[in-house]
Amino acid sequence: MLYYEQKIAVKCEVMKYIIFVIAIGLFSAEILSADDTPYELGHGIQIGQTPIYAGGYLSMEYRNRFSGEKRLSLDDLAFMFYGETDRFDYMMELEANDVYTEVFSGAVDNESVNFHMHLERFYLDYKAEDYTLRAGKFNTFVGFWNRVPINVLRDTTSNPLFAQYLFPRFTSGINLQYHPEQWESIQINLMLQETKDLDAYVNDTAYNNIPVNRHYGIGADVESGQVRYRFNAGTFRETDNTTYYYLTGAFAYEENLFRIQGEIGAQFDKDGATVPYMGYLQGAYRLSEHGEVIVRAESYDDRNRQVSDTFGLIGYTYRPLYPIAIKGEYQHHAKHHEDAVLFSFSIMF
């Protein structure tokens, strides 16, 4: 009896937290918005007449591995504060991960609650005519997926493994983006990190990232008509002093109704390939104003984790408004015990 009372208490606590967040959002939209700029969902809001804009996102996910656990979670809750001036841009994002998680596996359910906020992004940009210099913690400029990795913006509930294991998802250091005017369709990114993750100075463990204390990377973004390419190379050192090297390439072709995107990469250490290949090819077709179907094939050989797999997924995303996403997907793996269905609800405000 006591067990169920505790569960109800936990759920009430989480519900109160969510209601509080939504109330704050509505209050902000109504009270803090500048008079001449109506609030639009997914575009953030100016805080009074200050040069600061606020926004955020949350996502809830249900994952059912047919041969294993079922998991329900409020997996992301984040608040962003940012602004722009003539020469400087700034951004701070705080995020709580797995705010509420319930795992159903066997006779007893496990649930956990976590309201701890992490520093997801925190940076200052200096903009000059031909380059932008960024200092702080930011999404690593590799490929396509890693630059807009949050549930509500990505195409499917699941992330491709490409965006999780090959390179650090975040870099804490500096990034020099070089984009001279005469290079209309090319820009170069140079990333340097020589410290541990900024969030690790507050929280001991690496959050949402490979635990690294060094990362050097270089990348080229090229656009040619409706085709975009990304090429990246880099090296990073994990906190246990193992050094890895990565090499990636990506392309995307986009029409108004459909998109095709693929990314592939490899990772090495001093002894040879640790991930000989890891990549995906994805197509997305807009069926209606609000609905899109997504098909993706992924394959990888990860010798670090001693796993390899090839799998495909088909998903459908319904967006009543673009910043609200209701997604479902089915994954079929060559390793049968990994088959899964995933559903999610996510919103950006």
Place this chain on the structure above:
Amino acid sequence: MRKIVVLIFIVTLCMHAEVIAVVVGKQTPIEHLSAHQIKAVFLKKREFLDGIRMKPINLSPKSPLRRSFEKHLLKMDSETLERYWVQVHYRGHRPPYRVNSIESMIRFVERVRGAVGYLPQHEVPKDLKVLYRIAL
């Protein structure tokens, strides 16, 4: 006689063909922009041109002129653009400043250095510079 009638017909058609003019004020020392540059400015992929901080100005989303501009120059439909601007919000940037009328667009472009907007060709005042024309 028949040739003259055909010529008059063609000239009349051309006079009525709609043209959108991309404009800046006289205090913005830019004389010409390519379609690629205008697209980069309005998508806020490029913020500086010739050392000037560019300030793209949009009409309201329901404006037919804005829709024509987006369709013919940006070559993006409203759903694709909405996706783009929500992603831009995640990256910590804002969409172009919005005005509610052509008169406001003219005033803003006239007064603000670096401001760039779009107008129907026949409504461009003499003291604005046309950098690019989009024939519809």
